Amino acid sequence: MSQINQQVKPFKATAYHNGKFIEVSDESLKGKWSVVFFYPADFTFVCPTELGDLADNYAAFQKLGVEIYSVSTDTHFTHKAWHDSSETIGKIHYPMIGDPTGTISRNFDVMIEEAGLADRGTFVIDPEGRIQIVEINAGGIGRDASELLRKVKAAQYVASHPGEVCPAKWKEGDATLAPSLDLVGKI
Template sequence: MIMSIINTKVLPFNATAYQNGETVEVSEADLLGKWSIVFFYPADFTFVCPTELGDLADHYAQLQEMGVEVYSVSTDTHFTHKAWHDTSETIGKITYPMIGDPTGAITRNFDVMIEEEGLALRGTFVINPEGEIKVAEIHDLGIGRSAVELVRKVQAAQHIAANPGEVCPAAWTPGADTLAPSLDLVGKI
């Protein structure tokens, strides 16, 4: 159930990622203490994915300033990630960790495995510093995601977490007004 994803803790995992020419070990413990985006895509060396991953790479500096780490995940190995990084101009821009999930364990933890293909759906998850999933978004395979909108969601989530008495109205962006709930407002909006 989606319901069991939102506000649940990220399940334990151990994985090997490729990042900047190095092998990096990643586990769920690395997600604690800062905001994270976990970004699933179907397979290396395919077509929509590079533009999504490149779009995200272009916003990586902004996300880093916001204190957000990004992890891309597919069911390929980290060896294949390196080979793709070496040969693709778009992918070569990426400096965030690219997690290899050949067993599908992480993909199944987030319930985005397409079992009949062994590949992940296009699922995006925003996770708070306590390791709790706050936003979940899944697209059927052909529909690309927007990094700009993703950044906006993280901003809204961070704002609410920092200002417990407020809630963000529709399409809020930083600087816009928020609302503070009160019984007097019932029926007034």
């Protein structure tokens, strides 16, 4: 079943964020745009490249009013240890959620049951708590924060401009489309 436009399922978890442990829940995602970014595990190989790329682009997401939440099935204690021991992870300023029970990973349907790890899942959530973008990558394929940023901008544009849609490769400032009978077969 598609998760697009579905409400985020309830959850509560502890995250490591800027030197503290904080509580995060599905309610934390409401009232602003959010990205929930699942990855398999701390202290691995592809994961720190992705999380570091998000950290490098975090200010651009924040400028759009978007909060990033990274999630793995590690504990919040493991997130702190990784943050303290890795130069790449040490530059992260967004919440790193621990999901040791797999509840959040199952809620978003990214749990690899036989491994007890999450797939590389990216979810963009609107201020009402509804999922607007879903992307799942195989374990060996890292994601690109600049492409995610482009998609977030498109989702925000469409949400604030009813009746308009963003075509392929749309970038902020580009022309959009207004779907109508006149466009059928003309694109």
